[in-house]
Amino acid sequence: MELRAKLQAATKDAMKAKDSERLSTLRLIGAAIKDREIALRGGDTDGVLTEGDLVAILSRMVKQRQESAKAYEEGGRLELAEKEENEIRIIQEYLPRQLDEAETANAIDTVIDDLGATGIRDMGRVMAELRVRHAGQMDFGAAGPKVKARLLN
Structure with missing residues (x-):
């Protein structure tokens, strides 16, 4: 429904x-x-x-x-x-299930790998793709620093 x-x-x-x-x-x-x-x-x-x-x-x-x-x-x-x-x-109750920490980290890794992101310059593309794939399922304010940390490594 x-x-x-x-x-x-x-x-x-x-x-x-x-x-x-x-x-x-x-x-x-x-x-x-x-x-x-x-x-x-x-x-x-x-x-x-x-x-x-x-x-x-x-x-x-x-x-x-x-x-x-x-x-x-x-x-x-x-x-x-x-x-x-x-x-x-x-x-x-009416929102999609929220991703836990492990699922969020996995989603970030998947998007980075799919886009071939290699550096901090790709952060905007990665965040945009996360928003498309996981709208309503994760806190993007908390995901941003994780994406940045992942891209800096």
């Missing part, structure tokens, strides 16, 4: 179950998707989002909530940090 259909079905299920926290998060996801579609209508596309676009929206939402949770924890607002963490868990 495609991601959009999964989200719509989950929203209906949350309404039926009267799960207000889950329903609220799913409605936030729906609003973010709708906002992005509206923003795209003015361009050369007809406002239709691909699965990759939806994964990118969800990934961005997770990152925003992680930053908010961290800020709340630093500010001593643990109840708000917990709310953000709960939203993260719900959103992550």
Whole structure:
């Protein structure tokens, strides 16, 4: 089932179950998707989002909530940090499985070998290819230093 259909079905299920926290998060996801579609209508596309676009929206939402949770924890607002963490868990249910450390290292090595990357000048190409192959599956902020270290060796 495609991601959009999964989200719509989950929203209906949350309404039926009267799960207000889950329903609220799913409605936030729906609003973010709708906002992005509206923003795209003015361009050369007809406002239709691909699965990759939806994964990118969800990934961005997770990152925003992680930053908010961290800020709340630093500010001593643990109840708000917990709310953000709960939203993260719900959103992550609809993202592809995240690669672990070993899988990330293996993916980096594979892309470097496939592209024949030999030095730091190839870092942009390697990162771009990682984004294509593993969108939504890895933290590219953490992968960047690993790619750089690998290319410098």
